[in-house]
Amino acid sequence: MRTKLQYIIFCLLLSTLVAAQPGGQGRPDNMPRMGRNIPENQISRDTIIDLKDRIWSWKMVDDYTFIDTVAVDTITSGFQNYDPIYKNSFSNINLGNKGGAYTSNLLSYKDDFNEFIFLNSLRALFIQPEDIQFYNTKVPYTNLTYINAGPGRKSEENFTGFFTQNINKDWNLAIRYNLVSSIGLYNAQKVDNRNFNLYSSYHSNKYSMHAIVSYNSIEHMENGGLLDDDHELITDKEKRDQYSRAEDIPVKYISATNKISNFQVFYNHSLGIGKIKLNKELQDSIDTESDPDEEYELPVSTVYHSLHVGNYSRVYKIDDLDNYFDEGLLRIYGTDYVDSLQTRDSTSYTYVKNTFQIKFNEEANSLLKFGVRAFLSNEVKYYKFQKPTVITYDENDVYTPVYGHKDTTLVTTYVGGQVFKNLGKNFWWNLGGKIYVQGYRLGDIDLQGNINSLYRIFKDTAGIYGRGRIVLRSAELFQEKYHSNHFNWDRNFKQEKLVNIELGLKIPTRKLKLSWESKVFTDYMYWNNEALPDQTSDVFSAFQFSLDKDFTFGPLHSDNKLAYQFSSNQKYLPLPEFSGYSSNYFNFYLAKRVLQIQVGVDVKYHSEYYAPGYMPATGQFYNQDVIKVGNYPFMDAFVNLHLKRARVFVKLDHINQSFMDKNYFLTLGYPHAPMRVKWGVSWNFYD
Numbered sequence: 233m234r235t236k237l238q239y240i241i242f243c244l245l246l247s248t249l250v251a252a253q254p255g256g257q258g259r260p261d262n263m264p265r266m267g268r269n270i271p272e273n274q275i276s277r278d279t280i281i282d283l284k285d286r287i288w289s290w291k292m293v294d295d296y297t298f299i300d301t302v303a304v305d306t307i308t309s310g311f312q313n314y315d316p317i318y319k320n321s322f323s324n325i326n327l328g329n330k331g332g333a334y335t336s337n338l339l340s341y342k343d344d345f346n347e348f349i350f351l352n353s354l355r356a357l358f359i360q361p362e363d364i365q366f367y368n369t370k371v372p373y374t375n376l377t378y379i380n381a382g383p384g385r386k387s388e389e390n391f392t393g394f395f396t397q398n399i400n401k402d403w404n405l406a407i408r409y410n411l412v413s414s415i416g417l418y419n420a421q422k423v424d425n426r427n428f429n430l431y432s433s434y435h436s437n438k439y440s441m442h443a444i445v446s447y448n449s450i451e452h453m454e455n456g457g458l459l460d461d462d463h464e465l466i467t468d469k470e471k472r473d474q475y476s477r478a479e480d481i482p483v484k485y486i487s488a489t490n491k492i493s494n495f496q497v498f499y500n501h502s503l504g505i506g507k508i509k510l511n512k513e514l515q516d517s518i519d520t521e522s523d524p525d526e527e528y529e530l531p532v533s534t535v536y537h538s539l540h541v542g543n544y545s546r547v548y549k550i551d552d553l554d555n556y557f558d559e560g561l562l563r564i565y566g567t568d569y570v571d572s573l574q575t576r577d578s579t580s581y582t583y584v585k586n587t588f589q590i591k592f593n594e595e596a597n598s599l600l601k602f603g604v605r606a607f608l609s610n611e612v613k614y615y616k617f618q619k620p621t622v623i624t625y626d627e628n629d630v631y632t633p634v635y636g637h638k639d640t641t642l643v644t645t646y647v648g649g650q651v652f653k654n655l656g657k658n659f660w661w662n663l664g665g666k667i668y669v670q671g672y673r674l675g676d677i678d679l680q681g682n683i684n685s686l687y688r689i690f691k692d693t694a695g696i697y698g699r700g701r702i703v704l705r706s707a708e709l710f711q712e713k714y715h716s717n718h719f720n721w722d723r724n725f726k727q728e729k730l731v732n733i734e735l736g737l738k739i740p741t742r743k744l745k746l747s748w749e750s751k752v753f754t755d756y757m758y759w760n761n762e763a764l765p766d767q768t769s770d771v772f773s774a775f776q777f778s779l780d781k782d783f784t785f786g787p788l789h790s791d792n793k794l795a796y797q798f799s800s801n802q803k804y805l806p807l808p809e810f811s812g813y814s815s816n817y818f819n820f821y822l823a824k825r826v827l828q829i830q831v832g833v834d835v836k837y838h839s840e841y842y843a844p845g846y847m848p849a850t851g852q853f854y855n856q857d858v859i860k861v862g863n864y865p866f867m868d869a870f871v872n873l874h875l876k877r878a879r880v881f882v883k884l885d886h887i888n889q890s891f892m893d894k895n896y897f898l899t900l901g902y903p904h905a906p907m908r909v910k911w912g913v914s915w916n917f918y919d
Contacts, residue, residue, distance in 0.1 A: 290365070297591055309789075319356065323795070325898050328421070328905050329418070329421045330390075331425045342805070348546075358450075360446075364444055367406055368404050369397060379910065381908055386415045388413070389413045406431050416453075419481070424449075428448075429446045438504045445497055446496045447493075447495050448493070449491070449492065450492050454485060459481075484563045485848075488548075492545070493545050494545075499538070508596050534593065537588055552573075553568065562718070565849065570716075578637075579710070580615070583613045594652070609645065610643070617638065617710070618635065618715045646667060661682060663681040664679075673706050694741075697735075698736070699732075701731075701732040705730075711757065716850075746779055756768055758805070761856055761857060789815075826876065827875050830870075833870070834870065841861075842856060869887045879914045
């Protein structure tokens with residue numbers, strides 16, 4: 233039945249290609265005349281197709297005070313790489329199943345610092361307000377995407393439905409639902425991720441607002457990896473041949489699950505004060521397509537208020553725990569602290585955050601030509617977590633664990649400011665920071681500065697950019713105190729100090745980006761070899777050289793991302809020396825350039841190193857020195873089709889498993905999924 237349903241869905245999706253018709257270009261007149269231009273390195277033949285006149289899209293940055301224009305996603309190149317963990321970092325570790333826990337191999341994205349620490353390995357799977365892409369449309373816009381991987385009994389299915397429409401020229405409403413359901417090719421590996429977002433934006437001459445209601449949930453089976461971390465079950469032919477299917481290979485746990493749910497409401501609104509008329513020079517610096525005969529007015533200053541309320545809850549459980557003891561020791565954990573029959577670890581986290589800001593717009597500062605922003609924010613956090621469990625005995629000496637919980641409320645306040653230059657065609661910069669002046673994070677500091685430029689040089693466009701950051705931050709509650717069936721710790725950490733510098737060169741017309749990033753750590757907090765939070769007083773550093781370069785030789789394209797990395801202390805911050813991603817494909821058109829086709833191979837690779845292991849009970853990646861992984865390329869053969877409003881891909885995932893050595897582990901005990909076929913369809917309606 234499942235196979236028939238998939239076939240019907242595929243036929244229905246494919247049939248829409250015939251009826252699709254393209255639209256026009258331009259943008260809605262009612263959008264505010266602000267926002268950075270779309271970066272030129274994101275603009276290509278297939279990035280923005282026939283939508284500009286009908287749809288305008290942006291994200292909120294700088295603490296939700298600035299509209300940053302982004303492209304509506306209709307891109308063909310890379311459509312086959314649909315996993316969100318590769319949206320930013322091109323090299324990652326995961327557990328071998330789409331939608332599971334992951335961590336980046338790249339220094340640039342080694343910043344696992346979440347107020348609810350159980351999100352450290354799941355951040356890309358939870359939609360936050362800063363991830364939301366807002367819209368303004370002249371016509372209703374719908375996108376439907378369906379992706380599938382077999383075989384049927386171990387299938388992976390992804391569905392995304394999105395709809396947005398303007399209620400009037402100033403007010404937009406959007407809704408998005410995303411589902412990832414993947415059983416996994418290995419045993420007890422099932423993933424179920426769901427995201428629901430209802431959001432709205434409104435813009436008038438004086439008042440603007442952005443509102444979001446969001447629900448996120450994940451439910452993962454946590455098998456703990458292959459039994460006894462025996463990599464020979466994959467790498468040794470004699471052992472491997474004992475099992476006809478990947479799902480038959482023994483794993484540590486078959487009844488362990490991790491469930492996290494999240495509900496949040498976000499509301500940001502602003503009111504303009506005063507008004508100024510823009511001269512022609514200012515109009516052009518904001519919008520190069522502005523009407524020279526029309527005068528525009530903007531407020532002298534703007535006041536903002538943001539309210540963010542949310543809740544997270546997590547439950548990690550193992551049924552029939554007594555079945556997993558081996559010679560008196562529990563697999564992975566060694567022992568239990570509470571209950572030898574089952575695990576029921578639960579925590580919850582609720583927060584309320586209010587932020588007040590005032591911004592003096594740079595258009596009103598004709599003398600110094602920069603803007604100023606100041607803000608005040610207060611956070612109230614309520615944690616509920618397990619306390620050491622009481623054991624009671626009845627008259628027959630049968631014990632019963634009594635699970636208890638306690639709670640704590642933490643309050644903190646910070647103030648900060650920023651000076652910035654967002655207008656102009658060639659050079660932009662900002663400098664700002666915040667300092668915590670009250671509460672449990674008293675004395676924490678976060679200072680940041682950025683510069684960005686883009687100039688015409690002969691026939692090319694080139695620019696340099698830089699970013700600097702100094703951070704002093706305290707540990708979060710669960711980093712210092714946590715009680716569960718398998719882990720107990722009570723620590724008192726010092727403030728962690730970080731100095732981060734990044735410099736880069738970009739030449740969008742040559743599709744080239746070169747960057748260098750350095751981080752210096754003091755009192756670095758990490759997860760040690762026993763999967764416990766720890767801290768080192770050593771001062772150490774790490775750096776990363778990155779090169780992004782795309783080549784085109786007629787129909788042949790080669791899109792490449794490379795990184796060379798060095799960590800002065802691999803014990804605390806292990807990094808692969810080299811990581812790379814290369815997509816090589818032929819791009820051509822048929823049917824009078826109506827049908828675009830891409831045929832090629834993707835390759836992901838990183839050099840061998842002690843990749844972090846994974847601890848299911850806490851959801852953390854931790855340092856390990858048991859076995860090195862890497863030095864194995866993962867290759868996917870793919871075909872992308874783009875016909876008018878629809879995109880289709882078919883790919884053979886991990887194709888080289890059929891002809892290379894079988895050392896395809898991602899981390900300790902977790903192999904990559906074997907070769908299989910995946911396909912997907914995404915299409916737009918905007919009539």
